Amino acid sequence: MSKQAQSETFDPVDVSPNAMEMDLRPGADKCDKNSNCETVCPVAEVNEDFPGPKFQGPEQWRLTRKGDLEFDESVDKCLNCMRCDTACTNDVPLGQMHNVARANYVDNQMSHASREFLRNKMLANYGILGKLGSMMPRISNTVFGLGATRWINEKLLGFPSERSFPDFATQTFRGWWSDRGGDATSAERAREARKARGEDGEDKKVAFFHGCYANYHQTEVAKSMVRLYESLGYEITVPEQSCCGTPMFANGMLEDARGVAEQNVDTFGALVDDGYDLVATCTSCSMALRKEYPELFDIDGIDEVASHMFDAVEYLRVNEDLEAELAGADVDFPAMTYHAPCHGEVMGVEGIATELLADVDGVELDDTGDVCCGLAGTYGWKEEKYEDSMEIGAEMFEAFEEAPGEVALTECPMCSAQIEHGTGYEVKHPMQLLETALVES
């Protein structure tokens, strides 16, 4: 038999067809150690003891295969920005590998009685904390603002006293939505808008994944999204929903994340079946549903949910002729500086709004460039990581200082918290600008 004929009878078989754990081997095998990932890692940049993404991903995975080596605790220092994912030219799923490694470390090696674990558990389950805090927003804001509370938070729980807790909105977004008449009002307004636009009978329906931050804190962003979408003829539904799971992934609490993922896939999967597309204003929420869920969990309907999940700006860019809509707009915005969130970059949706707004009369826009803010959701909320968090952010703070604008623009609520903390700038979401340009002007 010739070499060729022999090789053609070769039939590769799956050696572990029933494996419960996801197989990271193909991803690890794609790594050719070109180290492009290392050049973009914000933690490696400021913390010289941190072995970078190549180690945390493929190398650590191989080292731990035989079970005689533990996961290195440094995986806890990865901030889950996923910049390594965007840098890898070989499609190694570094973010997925880091999430799995971190979960292994937290599950099996980290003391579940430690202060760090309890604090991380609180951060990971921020949705519950946010719900409690928002029940009595004024009291919560006062209590969290007290020096004594900050002192206790730092000494007992390990939250950095330098940061002030974000204010709770006096009314949650969901409260506002419900007072406004919920889905029925939205359907009515969308119908009127479609009629005015001459789009009779069109089926424009989106389900809004507002997440925690837009519900409890940045409610103005969510409200802008609603008004903008309705003005373009979209009926919106706002179903009961769980936290997207991002803080759980970032803290290695994969089972908690699986719980919320199952609930969200169930709820939003049913809406996809009913013809809804899914949108989120927070790029970490949309990334969780779109990328992390299918990378980490095998849940019925997960791929349908993932492929229908859009960033709120991206969705309009893809489905509407925003260039034409904006052509006549004349706005009076202050000079602004845009910061692209890492998770927006991972999905390839960063800068869509700035590309569109750049040509609008009255808009002056700069960019902080390709830098991580350093807060990374819950990372910068840990006392022992505060210094690294601020050092990573330093490049972004400098870029804001150098740019002429004194208003910041970003899609990510956590980037916006870091921008406020480091520069004192007012921060806007592109939804708010687009609402001003398209609805109010």
Add this chain to the structure above:
Amino acid sequence: MAINDDVLVIGGGIAGLTSAIAAAKTGAQTRLVTHKQSTLGNASGLVDVLGYAPGEDTPLSDPFEAFEQLPDDHPYSKVGADAVRDGLALFDDAVGDEYLGDHAETNALVPTHAGSVKPTARYPRSIAPGLASDDRDTLLIGIDSVTGFDAPMAADHLDAVGVPFDVRGETVRFPKSFPQDADVTRYARALDRNEPTDDGPVRKVLAARVDDRLDGEGRVGFPAVLGDSRHETVRTELQDRLGVDVFEVPTGPPSLPGLRLEDALYEAAEDAGVRITSGNPIVDYDADNGRVEQVLLDRLGSEVPYKAQQYVLATGGAVGGGIESDRDVVTESIFGLPVEHPDDRYEWFDDDVWGDHPYTKFGVSVDADLRPVAGDDVQFENVRAAGSVIGGYDFATEKSGCGVSLATGYVAGNTAGELL
């Protein structure tokens, strides 16, 4: 509703960036779509045009002189020498004084990390004092923990190839210690920031350690780790402290000269008004009547259409993902364009490792206008190819990778823009 532009360039390497800049300069609204943000981390940062004529072992002094010897299906034969000059002019304009070599058409000889000399048309400013045509004696400095550059070995090799100067290699310890297998960017950052060490600022201590080894040589070469964003400041300070010229020797991936080139070209593209979309691949297309109507971008599971009048395909060869194969067939990966190759896959390579491997020339065939063809038939009237997705040349052997990308990128982008 598709996202609409005049010209859409697929691919973010040198060919794609060149095409996009060329198209934008005609006034066309141009978008560049790149799957991955970073593609030049694997590039040396040297810009070659043609280092060796076919079958020759001696480097070419004038790359243009050998163009006549190239086969008809070589991309240079398709676009001609003037296209190469146009591409180089675009490049010179884009990178400004970061690069040298535009004073002459002849090749410069650059010492490499392996101790060979590479014929190249343009080279970064930081590499300039190291040229092999310069007869000043040379000290190469290796850093013990930077494994990609063994200075004594490189010096021996340079000596063996007969460079016209004395060359010596020494190894020093870096003033700061990093975890094992630390990346070149760590060294670069420490030098960029001039970080403190127990013995003083890192640049000062490094210079002192090298000064101890210097024995009358007129120049000192380091692996290419001398700073990232402030690399000229780093190199200038080392020169001032040592009192001799300091240069970088290009090293393997991730290569800082490659990353600096990437930054310079992206900046030039943005300045030219190119819209950049990165993070997701183009995977499919819709065509009608011999024209591509739109291409489809896969955004993690669903497809988004991008529309343009003209398209440039600059997705790279087998390494970049523009050309793919299974066990039976080799094709172009987005449009399924045919790639000429032997039916028997055991004829795709040569048994001799250093032999003449057919696969190195695999790529799409194009007409004089760079439109992909099957035989003589143009596949789509509004698609042009640029860079190593085009077949017919072995860039690694003849040292022509960047030149082909610049020349075909210029022609594809400029033609696409002019056609509007």
